[in-house]
Amino acid sequence: MSTGPWVRVAHCLFPKSGNTPDECEDNLRILPSNQNEIPGSCVVRVVVSHGATESAFSGIWSKYLTYRIAKAALKDDPKVIIDAATEMSPRWLGAVRQRPLPWYAEQKILEGAFATVVVLEVSGGAGATSGTWKACAIGDSCMFRIGGDTSFEMLPNMKPEDFGSRPFLIPTKISGIQDIGGHFQFSSGKWNAGDRFIVATDALSQMLAKQQSNPEYLRKAADAIATRSRDELESWFQNCRDSRFMRNDDIAAVVVML
């Protein structure tokens, strides 16, 4: 039986290069939210979301979704997430209409906002060396599982060229929310000590997808996100952007180390 914590969780959040931090449209939520409570918990839940750049006030929508979705246990059907989106839609509308708006903002709001979501739930407990996990995703934010035995899994399972700029996302419009049920993907399995999970938004996910056949790179990426300083991570990501290995976009990532 392990004497260390059964799970460690780390995260990072960076705006697109050239944007300010408050312009970042990616969001993440980890429960328990207090890092000190994580080793003593039996379930860790991670929600990562990316607000679509071309939609209105999408960062606010992404934030509302992550907070609300993280409150409920993940099930094997999309109803939990659809109910969360339905509940948060009028709140989003109320938040963006709090002040008089210019004509273009009024029209932009009519289109609504859109966001991706990926949810990961890992179950274990103090002293556990194995357990179960389940995940759900819509859009092109992704979950990666890298096994200690170099096994690999990705949800949604996407090739780098699949990351276009037109993914199917969770809308704020109530009529649209009812239509998204068929676009969710689910997966589940067992974890063992030594496994890593990375949950990330699209730019980083696409970069990691390029290394699908190289689990060792993915493990190192997970370890880097978990252990490097913010400045070191920022420098690494900027190098990746400058060399065009990664698209210039917001980055939200959570690493779960077992």
Place this chain on the structure above:
Amino acid sequence: MYSAEISRNNPTCFLFLVDQSGSMSDPFGNGESNRRKADALADAINRLLQNLVIRCSKSELKPRDYFHVGVVAYGNTVGNGFSGPLAGSDLPPISAVAESPARLEERTKKVEDNAGGLVDQTIRFPIWFDPVANGGTPMCQALDRAKAILSNWLAERPSSFPPVVINLTDGEATDGDPLGTASALTSLASSDGNVLLFNCHLSSTRGSEVQFPSDDSNLPDQFAKLLFQMSSVLPPHIQNAAKQEGFAVSDGGRGFFFNADAVSVIRFLDIGTRPGNLR
């Protein structure tokens, strides 16, 4: 090529050439019996500008200056098509265009309420241009002016996504053969590729809508065929983006529209994630 990031630090530009000649008072050939070509053109340019502003609008109260936008109007004269505060610049930033429509018209539109039903809501629509039909069609002069404007732009921003020129016209140039001057315009280039020239032909001739054709076999008259020849072949990157938007584009497809929705021309320029279910 044609892959430079479009951002506030590295904006690109659109330059619209707007035909305001006397022949634009003739009926528009797309079946709307009471509509003149000038009316269709004014509607197209207003919707194009509106679309560009909205695409650049985010959570802040000012649109992000991903684009600079200019208008060259040609008819009785050739000059800056904007009026008011916008008239002082050949390529003002999109935020300035957003703040300076000539007027805002109120219209009623059905929108979703919080419960998934529909309610009437008053929406403000910007108008920058009213229909004008007066004088000859000095298209060559307009293309020359465009070349001068974009030469200055490219001198200041040599690595920008290549400028896009969109010529909205009924195609009957009266100051010479525009093919040569169009070729001179598209010979300008940034490090990311040549200037693109798209032509939106608003014709009195009845005919099926045409978008991104690869040849001129389905085009009804000499003016359409000439504008097709003047239009840039879509680079592969943009061809792929247009296909993602649902357009049927084949290799050799050109940036040419015949009696079709001009706003489609700009839908596929990539400034970030667009939801597949955005309608």
